Amino acid sequence: MINPIPLYQKMYQEMGPQHWWPADSKMEIVIGAILVQNTNWNNVDMALTNLRDETGLNVKQILNLSVEQLQSLIQSSGFYVNKSKSLRAVLSWFDEHHCNFSQMVDTYGDQLRETMLKLPGVGEETADSLLVYVFDQPAFIADKYARTLFTYLGFRNLKNYHKLQQRIVLPKMFTYQDAQEFHGLIDEFGKKYLKDRQQFNDSFLVDFDKSSLNTRARSISDQN
Incomplete structure (x- = not known):
């Protein structure tokens, strides 16, 4: 199982808040x-x-x-x-x-x-x-960018949405605002760095410690 919080923290630290979704309502x-x-x-x-x-x-x-x-x-x-x-x-x-x-x-x-x-x-x-x-509920959106990112980080067998989504474990403290930010961070990162492996190798996540995703989440309350 994957605890994505250290990755979220790293991306938030490097990229800042995204307030992501191009819609007015x-x-x-x-x-x-x-x-x-x-x-x-x-x-x-x-x-x-x-x-x-x-x-x-x-x-x-x-x-x-x-x-x-x-x-x-x-x-x-x-x-x-x-x-x-x-x-x-x-x-x-x-x-x-x-x-x-x-x-x-x-x-x-x-x-x-x-x-x-x-x-x-x-x-x-x-x-x-x-x-x-829309419903303000926490969930992980395992879209194509997310699957590519976790694959480049070294996780295997993530060929479809369900396979990654089922492996993600979100802590109780993970809010819908965190879920919105995480999705925005991954998609904006994807546009810049996930076209191919070389792009990813040029990103700030190339040396990210995959093992940290299997550890207990640290508090993220300071990021909201």
Whole structure:
């Protein structure tokens, strides 16, 4: 099992706080998390701009769009037929709960993640992203950058999301704010240093002690 806190501490020390997610509201995060699958953020940004201009990102207004209208507005994000179906299903779920995020946490409790995974087009990465950025719950987002980073640090058999996510053990003191920062740090680090092994070798983590990830976490309260 992997205790990632020493890595988080090192990255935070070197890079500082990221306050990461390009969105102005939690509902924009929800929509973006669906649209960003299998594409880059520039394409998502165009789709979000179209939706914002047409609906103000109002859930009910989006749900009132025709299938053809919605597909046209999000076409730039790619796979727009499937994404329109997923977006409708996910937004309908939120609409049923009046987009009351804290109440949804209370309603579903420990089953919140599993409930989201049953929604069309919601996989583990999307579910964990929503847990962290929308529902304010601590979770580790084991995206491609994270899997590459831990592989370069010397961990094996991390070929898919589930394999890394299941090996990460977060301490009780790890908050959703920590989870947001950690994800932001990893993704910003990834853009600079995880294109290939040579880039990583030029980074401040090249000599990071992997064994520290198997030790008991130190306090991180001073980083928040």
